[in-house]
Amino acid sequence: MKMNKRDFIAIAVVLVLSAAGFLFLNTKHAQGSRVVITVGGSEYGTYPLASDKVIEIKSENGSNTVAIENGSVYMKDADCPDRYCVKQGRITDSGDSVICLPHKLVVEVCASDGENTIDAVAK
Amino acid sequence: MIRLCKIFSILIIVLCLFSGCVQVGSADDSPHIRNFFAMDTYMTVTAYGENGKAAVQAAEDRVYELDALLNAESRDSEIYSLNENGTATLSDDTASVLKSALYCCELTDGAFNPAMHPVMRLWGFTSGKYNVPSNESIKEALKLTKPSKISLKENKATINLKGTEIDLGGIAKGYTSSEIMQIFKYNKVKSGIVNLGGNVQTVGLKPDGSDWSVAIDNPDSDGSYLGVLKTHDKAVITSGGYERNFKKNGMTYHHIIDPTTGYPAENGLVSATVVAEDGALADALSTALFVMGEKKSENFWRNNKENFDFILYTEQRKIIASDGIKDSFKTELEMKVIS
Structure with a gap:
């Protein structure tokens, strides 16, 4: 050639x-990361991590307030007895999560497709 | 026209190279994931490939089964009935966890102690009704935490001092993640990962043939990590006082009680992570290293280095890692390597 x-x-x-x-x-x-909220194992909603938002979740277990702010997400308020979820602070990376055990509520950051990131967080 | 063809083919080759579409893999690499609450925590079980679905379902069922046997706070569990009656004929599972627990206790010279239940209850860590006990009550309760008073012959367990109680909370999740790995292997799952409330264990490599990336939580700063460990076929388990604690009169009291003092362990560490093939061992040793502190942990590792590796995070905000994982653990913090 x-x-x-x-x-x-x-x-x-x-x-x-x-x-x-x-x-x-x-x-x-x-x-492109998403915030996925589940209550008792079923999906409550999915939100882009990039846009600020406050989400109020009321379930039979109690109420939680999740806030998405500047590309991070945290539990702003909760009426659970131990309030560990509020103390867990902000998360930003996919694979990480904030969990409210008494209310069986999970806030998880998920990668957009194809993103190379961590698989789990040991804590 | 020929030139156009040339350019076009080059374009396709280059695009393939950059986008990674030239990838070797089996037909079904899709993940099968189950999320559920058990053992007082949130669990995520993931298995890849065509057998993954059956494997994660079997794993979830297994977790409920073990939870029902091992939970010292549940009136229906074997451990509850052993604590209550002083003797019990245990199932193979419970006997096996208790055996591991007693072994780890001996190995760590009591830094991991499965008989701390009376003291844990005094502090309210078993019920969530926290309080700071008096010195005297702690001294009294410590008399009931002697592992030597527990005997296990085959499946028959006996407590030889009334008031002594067993709590397998420091090892049950690690045993469970190891059991899930067995289920994965039995189902011919080549690639899988479980996260049992921050206790991570992996089987095989990721479907793309690379190592799993397991981040170690940084308790000082939200959403950041001490570093990331590249690993496969290993459990990665972290213990720290930041996980569960309460504040009273300006003091913070955490849930990892030093078996020698009866008070929360304060030996210079923020967290201790153990990497090992055996999940139960990793779980028990992460607690033990946290209790031992830096120097004792280093010596302990030197005598047992074939069984595990560790990553310690000290109150001086330094990382201390054992030689076996120094190359697979990436951190931006100052790291000292022990060999």
Whole structure:
């Protein structure tokens, strides 16, 4: 196969474009993370981590207030007896979760598809 | 036209390279996940591949089965009845966990002690009704925490001092995660991970052939980690005073009681993580190392280094890790390696 100068330029352009595309895909992942809330094992709702929101959840077990703020999520308030969920603080990374045991409520950050991240948090 | 073809094929090759679509894998790599509440915590069980669905269902059933046997606070459990009657013929499971617990107790020279129930109750950690007991009551309760008063012959367990009570809470979840690994293997699951309330255990590699990434929680700062461990076929279990505690008169009292003093262990550590093949051992040793503190933990590891590795987080905010995992643990904090 004979290649001339224009072929090389074409290859270079394609390489640069795909590298740029690759970088773009990798950096925008964090923006794509979702907050998934489940109560008693069934899904209550899914929210983008990127947009601020306060979610009030009332179930037969009690009430919780989840806040999404600046790309992180935390339990703002809860009427459970131990309030460990409120003390757990903010989470940002996919695979991490805030759990309210008495109310069987789980707030989890989930990766957008294809994001390379942690699989579990030992604590 | 030829040039166009050339460019097009190069484009396709390059796109494939960057997007990772040239990937070798089995037909069904999809995860099967079960989430549920058991053993006073939240559990996530994940198995990949075509047998995953049956495996995670069997795992969940197994957890309920073990929970019912081992929970010292439940009136229907074997441990409750052993504590109540002073003697019991145990199921193979309960006998096996108790045997592991007594073994770990001996191995750690009592730093892990499965007979702390009377003291735990005094502090209210068994009921959630916390209070700070008097010195005298702690001294009295400590007399009832001697593991030597527990005997286990085959499946027959006997408590030889009235008032002594067994609590397998420090080892039950680790035993359970190891049991789930057995279920995964029996179901020919090549790739799986469980998270039992922060106790993590893995079987095989991830479906893409890479190691699992297990982050270690940083209790100082929300949503951040001490570091990330790349691992496979191992349990990763962390113990720390930050997990469960209460405040009274400006003091914080946590739930890992030092068996020698009867008070929350204060030996210079914020958390202790153990990495081992055996989940029960990892669970018990993470508690034991937290109680031992830095120096004793290092010496203990030197005598048992074939069985486990560790990551300690000290009150000086330093990481101390054992030689076996120094290359697979990535941290931005200052880390000292013990060999």
